[in-house]
Amino acid sequence: MERRKEVTLERIAEEVGASIVTVSNALKGKKGVSEELRRTICEAAERLGYRTAKKRPGKSYNIGVAVAESYVKEFPSFYMEVYQCAAQELTAGGSMAFLKVISEELEESTGEAVFFPGVEIDGILLIGDMSKGYAAKLREVYQVPVVCAGSYDISEEIDYIASDCFGGMEQVTELLLEAGHRDLLFVKSSMSSGNLTDCYLGYCKAMGKRGMEAKSEILVRNFRMEDNRIAADVLLPDALPDAFVCESAKCAGVLMEKLWEQGIKVPEDVSVAGFGRYYAASQSKWRLTTYENDEKVLAHIGVRTLIKRLEGRRKTARVRILEGRMIQGNTVRKAGQESWEA
Numbered sequence: 001m002e003r004r005k006e007v008t009l010e011r012i013a014e015e016v017g018a019s020i021v022t023v024s025n026a027l028k029g030k031k032g033v034s035e036e037l038r039r040t041i042c043e044a045a046e047r048l049g050y051r052t053a054k055k056r057p058g059k060s061y062n063i064g065v066a067v068a069e070s071y072v073k074e075f076p077s078f079y080m081e082v083y084q085c086a087a088q089e090l091t092a093g094g095s096m097a098f099l100k101v102i103s104e105e106l107e108e109s110t111g112e113a114v115f116f117p118g119v120e121i122d123g124i125l126l127i128g129d130m131s132k133g134y135a136a137k138l139r140e141v142y143q144v145p146v147v148c149a150g151s152y153d154i155s156e157e158i159d160y161i162a163s164d165c166f167g168g169m170e171q172v173t174e175l176l177l178e179a180g181h182r183d184l185l186f187v188k189s190s191m192s193s194g195n196l197t198d199c200y201l202g203y204c205k206a207m208g209k210r211g212m213e214a215k216s217e218i219l220v221r222n223f224r225m226e227d228n229r230i231a232a233d234v235l236l237p238d239a240l241p242d243a244f245v246c247e248s249a250k251c252a253g254v255l256m257e258k259l260w261e262q263g264i265k266v267p268e269d270v271s272v273a274g275f276g277r278y279y280a281a282s283q284s285k286w287r288l289t290t291y292e293n294d295e296k297v298l299a300h301i302g303v304r305t306l307i308k309r310l311e312g313r314r315k316t317a318r319v320r321i322l323e324g325r326m327i328q329g330n331t332v333r334k335a336g337q338e339s340w341e342a
Contacts, residue, residue, distance in 0.1 A: 287329030
């Protein structure tokens with residue numbers, strides 16, 4: 001027997017000649033749709049065999065979770081760990097998590113799109129950096145609470161749970177300065193995330209407090225996966241600084257590999273520090289000095305914030321900055337010493 005195809009909101013919209021937003025609102029019983037059009041939409045949905053996921057009894061919710069495709073191409077991935085923690089917490093509380101991996105084309109598209117077809121979504125959790133336009137489109141289609149975990153922007157209707165990029169990078173830079181380094185170079189990549197500006201400003205603040213010049217260059221380009229590891233094109237400067245301050249742990253990792261290939265030792269010849277979780281290979285010689293967040297805390301606060309929204313216990317959207325912790329590895333040396341001494 002031929003399997004019946006899933007009926008989507010797009011299909012119903014085509015049938016009745018209405019927008020997807022109108023169809024979604026009509027099926028959810030929301031305002032803004034005339035009774036005649038609502039009846040037409042509901043009849044079309046029934047005729048076509050449209051079914052929504054049923055909510056479970058009690059305080060349980062269907063939560064749409066969106067993660068950018070760029071975050072899942074790499075393994076391991078910090079933001080996929082955030083998703084796994086969020087899904088576990090939602091499931092433990094009797095709710096359901098529906099994952100959608102968002103391609104760059106979909107994120108930048110200006111056309112209509114249904115992101116979780118066949119599911120009545122109660123709330124949405126965005127994980128990682130997403131465009132403001134994409135978040136607005138989600139709210140337009142679903143008209144449900146949206147929480148962003150791992151980045152922030154400005155919207156009066158969305159809660160943001162963000163890492164302390166500014167304060168964290170200021171601490172990383174201060175550590176290098178206290179170790180006696182004076183010539184520091186901030187390393188950027190050609191695929192920087194929305195957190196880059198805050199990281200760079202934290203670096204600038206630490207340098208400015210000591211009256212020192214803040215310098216930066218794009219040294220890393222074209223991130224990709226090769227032989228199950230992250231690779232990139234790295235161009236070293238003609239003159240090495242005392243230390244590299246990398247916008248991300250990923251940048252730091254490929255930079256250290258390039259330095260090693262060129263016979264430049266870390267930290268004996270140059271110190272390297274970064275921001276975020278460093279995923280070292282089992283045979284790696286480095287434990288990166290970095291500032292990182294806890295994926296479990298980020299997921300927990302993101303989920304709890306969304307649940308509070310759904311239960312009406314949170315009235316005003318706001319940005320919450322999560323404090324992380326410094327990880328002192330073996331990639332920073334004190335000036336005059338051959339290696340790092342804790």
